[in-house]
Structure formats: C-alpha cells, structure tokens
Amino acid sequence: MNDSKIYVGKSAEYLNVSIDTLRRWDKSGKLPANKSRGGQRWYLKKDLDLFKFGVFELAKQWVTGTAQEPHPEFYCPTTTEFKGRLSKLQFALEKLEEYKDTYSLVVAITGEIGNNSYDHNLGNWPDIQGAFFAFDIDKKQIALADRGLGVFRTLKRIKPEIANDKTALNIAFTEIISGRAPESRGNGLKFVRRVVLDNRFKLEFFSGNASAIIDGINDTTKFNDSETCYSGCVALINF
Template sequence: MKTETHTRIVDIIRKKNGSRPIELIKELGLSPQAIHRHLKSLVASGLIESRGRGPLTRYFIAGKPQLDRARRWQNSAAEPAENPEEFLCRTRDAFTARLPRLASFAEAGLKRDDVPLVVSAAGEVGNNCFDHNLGAWRDVPGCWFEAQATGGRLWICIADRGQGVLRTLARADPALADEQAALTAAFERIISGRAPENRGNGLKFVRSVVGAGENRGLACRSGAGVVDYGRLGPECRAELAGFSEKSEGTITLILWSFA
C-alpha cells in the first residue's frame, strides 16, 4: 500500500513537473497528514526534493532540472514578456560577474577539483553567445544563465536569442548543409564564425572537458540541430526535447554529477 502510494505520488510529481501537497491531497483523496508522511518518506529516500517554504512548498523529482522559465523564454517566437534579471545576463560583463556563483556549488557537493572545469566550461559556452551575436541579437540581448543543484547533480542552462550556429558558421564554411552539420562542426572542428580572427577552440574545449569524466555531460540545441557529449549527455538531450526546434538561438545544458 505504502509503495503503491509512493509510486502514485512520484508519477503525479513527474507528470506535473512539480506538485504542491494540496494538489496531491485532492488528486489522491488522502488526508493532509498521510500525504505529508508519504512526502517526508520520499524526501528521505532521495526520490523527491522540496523547494519553497510554507504554503508555497512544491515537491520535485530529485536530480531533474526545472527549466520551465528558460523554456518559455527560449521558445517565445516574439520578444519574451518575462526577462528575469536573476537569470538574464544582458552583457558579457554581467555574465562574467555571475560565473563565480558556480563555485558556491562546492558547498552542495560539487568536488572542489571540478570547480575550475565547471566554471571554465560554462564560461566558454556563455562567452560564445556574446562572441557570435554581438550586434545581431534577434530581440533580447544577452544570455540566460541558470544553475541548479538537485539530487547530487548540478545543471547549468545557458541560452540565447541570437542567430543560431548555422548562420554564424556559414560565413566561415558556406558548405555547411544544415543546423545539425553546423552544430557538429562547432563542437568538433576548429572553425569560427569570426574568421579570420584566431578563434574556434572554446567549444572543442568544452566537449573535451565533459568527455574526460564519467560524471559529466552536455547537450546543445540550435534550431533543428542537437548534439550531446559525455556519459550524461543523453540525459541533457532528453531535457532539451521541450525546447522548440523553431527557436533560432542556442540552448546548452551541462550536467555535472557530484558522485
């Protein structure tokens, strides 16, 4: 009985991408005391996590990122109505100033020796947004930069509403057939949309870093193109499924397990 109720609670939380206790009470027809007992047990087992306080408390599947706001921002065809300053870095300086926050995840369990790699990988991805879209943003300038620790893992989401990888790299290699080819080239070849400047090693570095350990992965979408690298790359790719392939900018997810 207990296992069955646990399974139903986890299913609801997963389907709704987060749930409040009151919703579970209504849906399962159990008493508040019983629901809170089950939730407490599920939190203790590490399957779910609570966020928020008091009546605003919501429960989420542990280890999964909450990307609703980033998804809405990135998927919006017109200029997004919501541009939260806590996530949006309108300038490179703003992005650089927020990078040190990643070091604070060492207190949540990120290995200290991994901190430089996490920061530099995120730095290269974010800087890439500015390198290739400066003066050519579709509407909102800058990049979305969000990091979440959940279930012993760090998720980093970096997105932009720029030109996308194909338009950027087609200047350097007009033979690139489509977005998939352009994205693969961006991560695997020394090529830069700012040729003849000497650039183009940043994303190769990021790919190398996430491929150098079992506890890492990344996925990147640009239009209809998607790539993933590292052992945890497929998990990142699955999370990108909710981001529209009609969106013209780029979105990168980096996943770093604390284990």
C-alpha cells in the same frame, strides 16, 4: 515567471499534489515555504516553476516562447551580469568536497558556452539580448540559453558551404577553425566537448533544428535533427 505570491492551496493545485504533500516537502526541505507573520505559508511563482519544470525546461521555454525577458534571477542581459552569476556558481561548487577536482572545469565550460552568446551576437540580437543562466547544484545541472543567431547562421558567415544546422553543430564541436571571432566559436566548443568527454559529464546542446548530445559516461558524441526549432542556442550541462 514573476514574483507573485501563491499561497499553499493554489500552490498544491499548480503542482498537482496535495496540501499535505506540500507540508511534508516544506518540513523536509525539498520545497521550503515562505511564511507570513500570521503563519500562512506561500511560495514565489518563480520557485514553483523552477521546482515543477527544472532549469533546462525553463531555458527551452524562454527560447521558444514569445520575446520577453526571463526572470531577473536567471537573466544576464550583459557579460557583467553573466560573469557575476558565474562567480556565484564557482563559489557554490568550490566549497563542496565532491567537486574539488572538477569545479574549475565545470565553471570553464559554462563560461565558454555562455560567453559565446555575447561574443557572436553583439549588435545582432534578433530580439532579446543576453542569456538565460540557471543552475541546480542538488541536481548537478546548469542551463544556458540565448535568443541569438544560432550556430548555423554564425558559422555560415565564414563557411558559406554549410548546408544545415546539424552540419554546423558538427563543425562547431569537432573542427578547429583558426582565426578571430566568429571563427573562435568552433575552437571554444571543441574544448567544451573534450572536457565533457574526459570528465564523464554530459552536454545537451540545441541550436536551430539540430542537437549535439555529448555523453562522457559512454564516451559518445551524437548530432541529431531536432523536432523543435530553437532560434538561438540552449544547453544543459550535467556534471
């Protein structure tokens, strides 16, 4: 993604819609356009990508694509940037009445997943350090991703008997593992799972060749093989 300006004709072509549709979306606020002094409407490439793909797809594209930093709006190279963006999420949620009872929990599990990216990859980033962090309040979605070691390689350092990514995710989300980092990964994700189930949220978490789908509405936790291999971790929180 980049900050290049794309005018309305090319934007309509990129989104595979008509110019009239873009005008309606601009007027309704669904996809607001920027306007030049001369009245020409244009969009930033990153905004079109976000609208077209959504936060989760952009996170997955970053993890599975070539090694390059994501757009600065979504990139948190260190915990300082991550905590700053987490504060923005909290501010956006706490002022909305519908989240008055749950915003602190949404922020807590987002912080837990995001902090894992830094805690368990410090000094061991395979290529791009830091995390992807984007949220869409209207769609009630938060996407997090890193290009780190992943859950399997992290836990295998203390549980060498772990055989595969799916087993590693199962352990991380369901077993209490005492001790210091990297063991704390298991404890933190168990907390995340409990919050998701207790509050009817949904979490989709991918690492390596496996996924964990935790569905609070149906009170289920499923660990599956994934057709796509994710070098680090990718998560989508629906709240």
